[in-house]
Amino acid sequence: MRRGLDHKLVHWGKRNLFPNIAQSMISILMLIIGCGLLYLIMNWFLINAVWKGDSSACREASGACLSFIREKYLYILFGVYPREHLWRPIVGLILWIIFWFHFTKKKNWNKSLLLKFPTLFFIYYFLLSGGWGLSPVENHLWGGLPLTILLSTVGILVSYPLGILLALGRRSKSKLLSYPVVCYIELIRGVPLISILFMSSVMLPLFLPNDLNIDKLFRAQVAIILFSAAYFAEVVRGGLQSLPPGQEEAAKALGLNYLQTQMYVILPQALVQVIPPTVNTMIGMFKDTSLVIVIALFDLMGTAKSSLTDASWLGFSIEAYIFVALIYFIICFFMGRFSQQVEYEFKLSKERS
Amino acid sequence: MIKVTKLNKWFDDFHVLKNINLSIQKGERVVVCGPSGSGKSTLIRCMNYLEEFQEGSVAIEGKSILDSLEEIEKIRQDVGMVFQHFNLFPHLTILENLTLAPTLVRNISKDDAKTKAMEYLSKVKISSEANKYPNQISGGQKQRVAIARSLCMNPKVMLFDEPTSALDPEMVKEVLEVMTDLAKEGMTMICVTHEMGFAREVADRIIFMDHGEIIADLPPDQFFDRPDNPRLKEFLSQIL
Numbered sequence: 001m002r003r004g005l006d007h008k009l010v011h012w013g014k015r016n017l018f019p020n021i022a023q024s025m026i027s028i029l030m031l032i033i034g035c036g037l038l039y040l041i042m043n044w045f046l047i048n049a050v051w052k053g054d055s056s057a058c059r060e061a062s063g064a065c066l067s068f069i070r071e072k073y074l075y076i077l078f079g080v081y082p083r084e085h086l087w088r089p090i091v092g093l094i095l096w097i098i099f100w101f102h103f104t105k106k107k108n109w110n111k112s113l114l115l116k117f118p119t120l121f122f123i124y125y126f127l128l129s130g131g132w133g134l135s136p137v138e139n140h141l142w143g144g145l146p147l148t149i150l151l152s153t154v155g156i157l158v159s160y161p162l163g164i165l166l167a168l169g170r171r172s173k174s175k176l177l178s179y180p181v182v183c184y185i186e187l188i189r190g191v192p193l194i195s196i197l198f199m200s201s202v203m204l205p206l207f208l209p210n211d212l213n214i215d216k217l218f219r220a221q222v223a224i225i226l227f228s229a230a231y232f233a234e235v236v237r238g239g240l241q242s243l244p245p246g247q248e249e250a251a252k253a254l255g256l257n258y259l260q261t262q263m264y265v266i267l268p269q270a271l272v273q274v275i276p277p278t279v280n281t282m283i284g285m286f287k288d289t290s291l292v293i294v295i296a297l298f299d300l301m302g303t304a305k306s307s308l309t310d311a312s313w314l315g316f317s318i319e320a321y322i323f324v325a326l327i328y329f330i331i332c333f334f335m336g337r338f339s340q341q342v343e344y345e346f347k348l349s350k351e352r353s
Numbered sequence: 354m355i356k357v358t359k360l361n362k363w364f365d366d367f368h369v370l371k372n373i374n375l376s377i378q379k380g381e382r383v384v385v386c387g388p389s390g391s392g393k394s395t396l397i398r399c400m401n402y403l404e405e406f407q408e409g410s411v412a413i414e415g416k417s418i419l420d421s422l423e424e425i426e427k428i429r430q431d432v433g434m435v436f437q438h439f440n441l442f443p444h445l446t447i448l449e450n451l452t453l454a455p456t457l458v459r460n461i462s463k464d465d466a467k468t469k470a471m472e473y474l475s476k477v478k479i480s481s482e483a484n485k486y487p488n489q490i491s492g493g494q495k496q497r498v499a500i501a502r503s504l505c506m507n508p509k510v511m512l513f514d515e516p517t518s519a520l521d522p523e524m525v526k527e528v529l530e531v532m533t534d535l536a537k538e539g540m541t542m543i544c545v546t547h548e549m550g551f552a553r554e555v556a557d558r559i560i561f562m563d564h565g566e567i568i569a570d571l572p573p574d575q576f577f578d579r580p581d582n583p584r585l586k587e588f589l590s591q592i593l
Binding site: 269 | 443458
């Protein structure tokens with residue numbers, strides 16, 4: 001048994017790593033580079049790392065300053081949210097995680113989601129902002145991961161349907177509808193998100209009457225929604241165009257009206273076609289929320305950056321950025337996995353007998 | 354039942370339909386044939402306004418299509434259509450393909466729609482496949498499902514747009530059989546087809562089109578045995 005396994009491994013190695021001289025040299029080179037990198041990382045992150053101790057201990061060591069993370073992780077994760085109410089964003093995040101696992105199961109994809117999503121959002125918002133018995137926390141105190149989650153989930157949930165409407169509008173036969181939509185999409189796509197955020201926070205107030213003070217967070221949220229809706233619109237349009245025209249004709253010939261045709265025949269097929277680019281856009285949007293730092297909202301990226309300004313802990317930016325990068329990576333990784341799973345489910349449902 | 358008057362249609366500069374006049378009575382079986390590009394598919398697609406036209410009128414049971422564009426869906430509900438490429442909805446099962454329109458458009462309950470769908474599926478001899486998806490059945494079966502899907506709406510007239518042209522030869526027969534049965538039950542039918550055997554057996558009238566015009570409109574025996582038009586003669590000599 002054991003010998004059999006060895007034999008298999010040797011065989012596998014021969015075939016895949018050392019089939020000929022050129023391949024073998026590449027394999028050896030890659031192995032050396034890989035081991036070297038691993039050694040450097042281990043050295044920095046584990047062997048020479050400082051787990052306990054203050055900043056001066058960190059400066060003397062050559063490895064990672066993990067005590068900086070120990071000191072700052074609460075601030076990076078939650079910003080200046082009042083420490084005595086910290087359980088509220090934590091409960092909110094746990095709710096999102098539970099919902100996420102609920103949502104990834106195909107048997108839960110039904111109309112009740114239309115109710116569950118907004119309900120969860122309102123609970124989350126209520127937890128963060130307080131009221132009805134909870135002491136209120138103003139939203140300029142929100143920060144870190146809860147803020148990132150808020151901006152990105154609300155952004156996705158609102159801009160995706162909006163993008164679908166824009167895509168349908170762009171394909172409309174009525175020029176009165178399609179031209180403005182085309183203008184909107186092209187305009188938004190031609191401008192960086194960062195400039196839209198600036199406009200929303202700096203320029204918009206100039207045009208509004210003085211006494212009308214729209215919340216900064218709200219303006220940023222709207223900017224993100226308007227921005228990504230244009231991207232979703234183009235993704236969805238790709239899906240709409242991939243369908244043969246016969247589908248729409250068959251639906252029309254059966255007497256379905258425009259709305260029924262789109263809802264029951266066209267969109268269910270078109271949206272499935274474009275799952276990978278849709279999730280791609282969602283991931284991009286999730287990371288793009290970090291740009292709200294430019295209008296002084298302290299999302300995850302913002303708190304990481306401002307944690308570096310603590311005078312007693314100067315100079316540990318690598319640690320801070322790797323910490324938030326890991327958090328971003330984990331979330332994006334799950335989004336990517338979710339995309340694959342959704343695709344798999346739809347492929348399965350087509351093939352099942 | 355269907356009245357086409359002075360119908361003209363252009364694709365940009367190309368004059369596809371030239372001054373078509375046609376009247377079809379209830380219960381009539383009409384076969385439309387002609388060389389490709391003669392406008393025969395375009396003509397029947399005008400009858401449920403899948404194609405827009407620039408001049409003339411099409412009326413279904415006295416209702417002009419152009420006058421009732423707001424409720425064009427109402428007219429289409431009564432005009433069944435079968436396509437060359439079936440156009441089944443691939444994301445729905447066979448049964449769901451059949452029940453979708455009745456439940457959405459006719460407000461029939463799901464159970465009633467299912468019962469009726471199963472009736473029509475057994476009529477086209479395919480009820481055992483009801484829970485499969487379109488990709489899992491053969492072309493001939495798909496076309497029979499497409500016919501059953503149209504029938505579920507209780508149409509007053511059925512339009513067939515080359516229903517057997519995309520099929521493998523061995524599957525043509527099963528589809529034509531279903532269509533023949535339908536004809537025997539007295540359904541008003543307009544078929545664009547090259548199946549001359551079917552035309553001879555089933556049709557009351559055969560219409561020959563060329564270059565966007567109706568060249569001949571004759572009963573089958575006269576059409577095949579005593580064609581009086583040189584272009585029709587040439588066409589027949591090529592296909593028979």
